[in-house]
Amino acid sequence: MNKKILNLKFTEDQIDALREFMNVSIGAATASLANLLDAFGTMHIPEIEICNSSELAGKIESTIDLKSMYYTTKQLFTGKFGGECMFVISEDSAKNLGRHLYNVTIPSGDEIKDAVMELSNILTSTIVSRLTQELNVQVQFFVPSSQFIDANSIIHDEDVVEYSKIIIISTILDFQDQQIKGNIYILTKDEAIESLKILIDKKIEEIYG
Amino acid sequence: MKVLIVDDSKIARMGVIKSLKEIQPEAELFQATNGLEAVELFKKEKPDVVFLDLTMPVMDGYEALKKIIEIDKEAQVIVVSADIQSEAKHRVLVAGAKNMYPKPINKEIMTHIFEQDLLL
16 A cells, blocks of 8 residues: 655644634634623633544543533534534533523523534634635535533544544633633544645744745 | 734744834844733833733733733733634723734734824
8 A cells, every 4th residue: 555654743833823723713713602692701722732533532531520421512524624523511511601692590401502502613613714714725514413421422432533633622711700611622634634734834934934 | 113022822923023024124022922921021121012912821911911001001002812802802992002903913904003003
């Protein structure tokens, strides 16, 4: 088999640039959510990490409470920069979101699920759209799916088998002192990561001369 | 002219510097990676202009802006942030910033800043 060997490691400058892209994307998402919730959102610095897809389950386990329940949404996008966006939010954060969005003390299960889908949709579309806009490529989004599951069931080996790298974006959405914490995982293939690195290098070259 | 650029991201600082150099090639540049460093550099160097990010570790831009204005109420601070909420802009203008722009800024915006926002 004649397979092209790709260098998929990111340098410190490339990670800095990616974090800045994500920061701008999350700024746009925060503004959309602030408008939706009619509340000011305090932005927090997103944490960016890139790991191998086989490490995803371990990464998720290390950042969540294994005794809690979680809402997860998954959305596929295809094109030159194709992959899957996964959003994970704890039950408590999802309830906070539901309270804000519906302005009720105790949101119903459907209201919480709807709020999570809306949040996930805004985050996914702004982040992926920002990247694809910079990459100058088009992607097609598929209908997202949502689950309410225990921490141990969030990811299975078969979920990541077709992906190579995961971009993990951890951020806190903080609206009127009610913290809504969520993690976003962008599951990508080698070709998408390579395209992303080329883009980042181009941007770095433009700016640093 | 002394200019202080404050952002935790190196590429974001370089982006501001690139646009700035096209408008003010002789500017003497200082860089800070968080609000605390910015306040200390502001006291030491007394820059004519400050470009300030909001979301930063150690001390955020809101706090840094407040402290800079306490030091010099005429300080020329331009906020450059990923936060594009109108409320965020309102807050920084009330706190004493001359204006606020969404990231990234380019040569045209930088020209506008020097022609319209700053009193130099």
